[in-house]
Amino acid sequence: MLDERKLAVLRAIVEDYVHTEEPVGSKALVDRHNLGVSSATVRNDMAALEEEGYIAQPHTSAGRIPTDKGYRLFVDRLTTIKPMTVAERRAISAFLEGAVDLDDVVHRTVRLLAQLTRQVAVVQYPTLSRSAVRHVELVTLSPTRLLLVLITSTGRVEQRVVDLGTNVGDDLLGDIRARLNAAVSGRQLSEVQSLVVDLPTSFEATDRSVVAMIISSFLETVVERTEGRIAVSGTANLIPFGQEFHTSLRPVLEALEEQVVLLRLIGEATGPSGFTVRIGHENPYVELSTASVVATGYGPGDEAVANLGVVGPTRMDYPGTMGAVRAVARYVSQILAGE
Structure with missing residues (x-):
């Protein structure tokens, strides 16, 4: 288990890499973050993080980037999920409350989630x-x-x-x-x-x-139909991240066209108050081994009747994405409950 100082260094690396898209060096960490230690200490901590597999050096003389293991620890040790602003909450509420029926709710939800996260959004229809x-x-x-x-x-x-x-x-x-x-x-x-x-x-x-x-x-x-129904929006959002998928974007997009793949990706969410976060190789499909999934359940009351979530690159703003997914799920749940 990492001590708090190394965890702070890892957290800073993840945040900087997500924001800048560039490998992160020790000097940049000291300049941008109030870590309270010298560059030499940060370098030692980075060496230890690399040895334990939390970060990696993409090429010689470059800084470091998080690995799947590093992202996983970052997510597991999150203390807060980025909340929506008042303006964002009002916009979500106004947009979803205009829905006229369930189909409209689902399609508004998937479009809104894609816009908020700039990822691929997936919404499962409530199951009978x-x-x-x-x-x-x-x-x-x-x-x-x-x-x-x-x-x-x-x-x-x-x-x-x-x-x-x-x-x-x-x-x-x-x-x-x-x-x-x-x-x-x-x-x-x-x-x-x-x-x-x-x-x-x-x-x-x-x-x-x-x-x-x-x-x-x-x-x-x-009688429940054997096939689930889903709605998808925002596949074009992955195009700017094309270089981050190891081979090409095409296998990822082809995988996202398969309904059974999407249902499995978001189908293990733990309920309206919980999250499923799959990172990189944790996904069950090799085509999505460089993608991450954030999903949660939604439904009236405490029981989830379906799931929704997003798929994007592992270089994802996890606190912000989780906050958006949670907020949208809550509003949809309230609509279904007639609140």
């Missing part, structure tokens, strides 16, 4: 399995067809056309709607099957086949 039923609506399309609309606690809307093959009166339809909502409103989608499977038996025998068809369509609607 983590949502609760807010309301079920049955809308008559014709005497024998209706539209079943499921609205979840996260604002997600699912629709399904039900062809009943027989006329259904308004009174019966209203009764089905009322009993179905009484049974499932506020309940997790993962538990609704057991709540409605016997519902047809509570109706008159002549109506049970119609009720059974509606319940069957409802259960098909709440």
Whole structure:
């Protein structure tokens, strides 16, 4: 474990390298930072940091740059995450509050996150399995067809056309709607099957086949799709960092086109208050071994229903990026909670 002085030197190297894009020398550290020690002491500390693998010399006679191990220790020992300014918070709130539905929320969020961080932003749509039923609506399309609309606690809307093959009166339809909502409103989608499977038996025998068809369509609607849905924005933000990826930017961009890759990258966030930060070779894909991922969960209340985050080079402003990701996640969570 590094002592506090060497940790301060490492922190200064990371901050300077992120800001200047240039390898950092001992003289620059002494000039820019109040380390309270001589250049000779800083050189000794840098030598020790290099020997332990926290920094590296990219070429002879150059200063030092952080390694993945150095960035990891820097992130793990962060004492504060850069907060958003009052103006930034107001801008985030105003931009997101203008959304009209869940799709609009997700697309506004991913664009905003890309603009704030100047990285590639990824936002996962809320998954059905983590949502609760807010309301079920049955809308008559014709005497024998209706539209079943499921609205979840996260604002997600699912629709399904039900062809009943027989006329259904308004009174019966209203009764089905009322009993179905009484049974499932506020309940997790993962538990609704057991709540409605016997519902047809509570109706008159002549109506049970119609009720059974509606319940069957409802259960098909709440079944989780195998594929997750995501939105991506800001891939062009990586172009200025192209030289920082060891081979070329193309493999990185190709990896980011794969939905399963993105879902795995952001899919292990620990919840609305926690972060997943993967640095360089910690990523599960070799194409992203020179990239970093910062992700967190979002959702109404304390439970995350989906994740969002950013992908960028390892030379990333981690405190600022984590602050932006956290702030956006909080605002989206508040919107989904109806606050």
